[in-house]
């Protein structure tokens with residue numbers, strides 16, 4: 303929505319038909335045009351190349367693998383929170399045009415250095431461009447004791463840092 307409001311030609315992908323319906327309703331209310339595509343990550347736009355790729359994927363560590371349906375598919379991302387992040391780091395760099403940009407947002411709990419390392423391995427120039435601390439929401443709060451047990455957070459910690467990682471594809 304933000305990119306469309308700035309005049310970009312935007313394609314948005316989601317595996318959830320409900321999320322796409324919500325996006326369609328918001329676009330109608332805002333009178334914006336965005337191509338909505340249903341499917342898994344980049345599969346619906348296979349072969350296309352983009353100037354900017356943004357991703358706000360599920361990144362919350364979860365006891366089991368990401369579910370195939372239901373609301374938790376929006377946040378559950380496997381034991382280390384990286385199931386989707388790792389796939390994006392592997393696949394998205396090839397979909398960016400030379401000198402163009404990938405922006406990924408994630409919680410610091412899911413390993414910012416792992417994202418930076420994976421994007422570097424994929425040939426991008428990588429940096430963290432934004433950080434924000436915020437209180438845990440309901441999902442994180444419900445898992446706080448488990449995160450403490452695993453050493454993902456300090457005892458009593460109930461805040462997380464959200465981080466935006468930028469990768470630039472060189473010429």
Ligand SMILES: C[S@@+](CC[C@H](N)C(=O)[O-])C[C@H]1O[C@@H](n2cnc3c(N)ncnc32)[C@H](O)[C@@H]1O
Pocket residue numbers: 315316317318321341342343358359360375376377386
């Ligand atoms: C944190 S929410 C972000 C929602 C929205 N795009 C935004 O930025 O506000 C994560 C979204 O990823 C979608 N998702 C989960 N697994 C996916 C996959 N394999 N391919 C595409 N979308 C996926 C979920 O349905 C959910 O809408």
